Structure formats: C-alpha cells, structure tokens
Amino acid sequence: MVWDHFTLKVLENKGDGKFDVASELNQIYASKGIDYGALDGIRVADVNGVVVKELYIAGTEPENTVFIVTGISDVSKITADDVKELIHLPRKAGGKLRSMYIADSDHDGKADLIIAGKRNGRIYDVEYNGSGDPADSTNWTVNVAFDIWDYNGFSPDSSVTLTPRLF
Ligand SMILES: [Ca+2]
Numbered sequence: 431m432v433w434d435h436f437t438l439k440v441l442e443n444k445g446d447g448k449f450d451v452a453s454e455l456n457q458i459y460a461s462k463g464i465d466y467g468a469l470d471g472i473r474v475a476d477v478n479g480v481v482v483k484e485l486y487i488a489g490t491e492p493e494n495t496v497f498i499v500t501g502i503s504d505v506s507k508i509t510a511d512d513v514k515e516l517i518h519l520p521r522k523a524g525g526k527l528r529s530m531y532i533a534d535s536d537h538d539g540k541a542d543l544i545i546a547g548k549r550n551g552r553i554y555d556v557e558y559n560g561s562g563d564p565a566d567s568t569n570w571t572v573n574v575a576f577d578i579w580d581y582n583g584f585s586p587d588s589s590v591t592l593t594p595r596l597f
C-alpha cells in the first residue's frame with residue numbers, strides 16, 4: 431500500500447522476478463484529505479473459517495483506522511467500495527498504527543490482530559469473537575495489551591515528554 435491517500439496496488443508474481451499489477455486503487459481518501467498509508471500493517475487471513483480470506487490493513491495516520499476487505503475471490507476485481515473501515519482504535523496519545531500480525535496469541539481458537547500503535551505507545555490486541563461477519567466491528571473485542579503510559583506511570587500531559595515509536 432502506497433502512502434498516497436490510501437493507494438493500494440496488488441502485484442502478481444509472474445516468476446523470474448517479474449511482477450504484474452493485478453489491481454490498483456488510487457487515492458481513495460483524497461476527497462477526505464486523509465493521507466492513509468501502511469508499512470508492515472497489511473495481512474491476509476481467514477479469521478472466520480469461511481473459505482475466502484480477508485485483507486486487513488492497519489493505517490498509519492492519527493485516525494487509528496483498521497480497514498478490511500472481504501468477499502474477494504479475485505484480487506483484480508477489488509474496488510474502492512470493497513474497502514471498509516472496520517474499527518477506529520482508541521487513542522491516548524498521538525495515534526498511528528504500524529506493524530500488524532495475525533495470530534491466536536491466547537490460544538482460545540479466536541484470531542487476534544496484534545497491532546503496534548506507534549505514537550499511541552500501545553500494543554493492541556483486537557480479537558475476533560468467533561462468529562459473525564468479520565467486517566462488522568461488533569464481532570471484535572479491543573484489548574490494550576501494553577500501554578507505555580501505564581507502564582512508566584507518566585501521562586501524555588505530564589511535563590516529561592515521551593514520543594513512543596512502537597513498530
Ligand atoms: Ca473468511
């Protein structure tokens with residue numbers, strides 16, 4: 431995903447080091463003026479066990495948005511309308527989401543999105559509740575697995591300045 435108002439390009443490996451652009455969405459947030467990008471925050475997984483995998487994107491902008499694309503069996507057919515804002519993670523400080531991994535960190539059979547919240551100073555654990563449409567935010571539970579402000583006893587408003595960069 432390119433850092434240009436949510437520009438998404440899907441590259442297909444043609445072998446011999448060659449790639450084709452299978453699909454691209456260009457600047458779909460330009461009209462809203464939000465320069466969404468993502469670094470190591472894009473994952474494909476099937477959290478609900480209903481065959482087709484979902485695409486998850488943790489956006490790197492202060493809105494703390496996690497996006498989802500569902501119901502796509504042919505990546506060349508993705509359109510801007512397929513990109514949904516799944517959840518806006520609660521902020522304590524500056525926002526921005528960075529790397530994301532999908533795993534079942536507590537081994538309860540329900541997938542977790544483990545997200546590093548850069549300026550948030552937090553690590554989020556967003557867990558799928560185990561049933562229902564993964565594109566519906568009510569089917570997820572947001573947990574804060576780590577909070578640097580709680581850890582060190584400072585407040586974002588204190589005179590001690592912290593600029594967390596959790597990647
Ligand atoms: Ca699925």
Ligand SMILES: [Ca+2]
Binds near residue numbers: 533534539542
């Ligand atoms: Ca779990």
